[in-house]
Amino acid sequence: QVTLRESGPALVKPTQTLTLTCTFSGFSLSTSGLCVSWIRQPPGKALEWLGRIDWDDDKYYSTSLKTRLTISKDTSKNQVVLTMTNMDPVDTATYYCARYRTRIEAFDYWGQGTLVTVSS
Amino acid sequence: DIQMTQSPSTLSASVGDRVTITCRASQSIGDWLAWYQQKPGRAPKLLIYKASSLESGVPSRFSGSRSGTEFTLTISSLQPDDFATYHCQQYNNYSWTFGQGTKVEIK
Numbered sequence: 001q002v003t004l005r006e007s008g009p010a011l012v013k014p015t016q017t018l019t020l021t022c023t024f025s026g027f028s029l030s031t032s033g034l035c036v037s038w039i040r041q042p043p044g045k046a047l048e049w050l051g052r053i054d055w056d057d058d059k060y061y062s063t064s065l066k067t068r069l070t071i072s073k074d075t076s077k078n079q080v081v082l083t084m085t086n087m088d089p090v091d092t093a094t095y096y097c098a099r100y101r102t103r104i105e106a107f108d109y110w111g112q113g114t115l116v117t118v119s120s
Numbered sequence: 121d122i123q124m125t126q127s128p129s130t131l132s133a134s135v136g137d138r139v140t141i142t143c144r145a146s147q148s149i150g151d152w153l154a155w156y157q158q159k160p161g162r163a164p165k166l167l168i169y170k171a172s173s174l175e176s177g178v179p180s181r182f183s184g185s186r187s188g189t190e191f192t193l194t195i196s197s198l199q200p201d202d203f204a205t206y207h208c209q210q211y212n213n214y215s216w217t218f219g220q221g222t223k224v225e226i227k
Binding site: 037046047048049052060063098104106107110111 | 211
């Protein structure tokens with residue numbers, strides 16, 4: 001049974017750095033073809049892909065956000081960490097981690113999401 | 121980045137109706153288009169991948185098709201559990217984008 005769960009602060013101040021952790025089970029991120037992505041959704045708005053880390057530690061980032069994002073993994077702990085610097089109120093959103101399968105080029109399992117509010 | 125234009129933004133329908141949602145890509149993406157269902161306060165759920173392949177466990181009333189850069193999600197007979205928001209998602213050259221979403225409401 002595949003599960004993912006996001007954890008981190010619910011509230012961050014402008015200019016601060018956000019760190020979110022995705023803890024997963026039911027698969028190994030050392031398995032070829034499996035990846036974990038981060039996706040966010042501002043309240044009432046569309047989904048936005050942020051970045052991806054692969055089984056072989058390759059990483060890909062949104063063009064518009066790549067200067068602010070870092071994704072890393074700890075395979076032994078089954079965790080993926082997202083760091084986003086210089087947070088702004090427009091970054092207020094529900095942040096999801098999701099498993100990605102390259103064979104189907106789709107996100108087949110998602111975490112429940114965590115709402116992050118950026119406010120002073 | 122490739123843009124996905126999804127329509128309509130809202131759709132009112134009744135149980136038993138045939139429902140069609142469309143996504144158009146700004147350039148060719150081959151078959152790399154997926155569809156997701158999202159209910160309020162919940163994470164998206166994968167329905168269709170590679171334009172027309174049904175994810176395991178998804179009811180057969182859901183289907184997907186492609187014509188060039190236009191992709192369609194069809195629900196053949198709308199059920200009460202299907203009232204939700206639907207999103208398309210494309211993949212091309214290590215970039216992923218989603219459509220704006222279509223909310224399917226009760227008529």
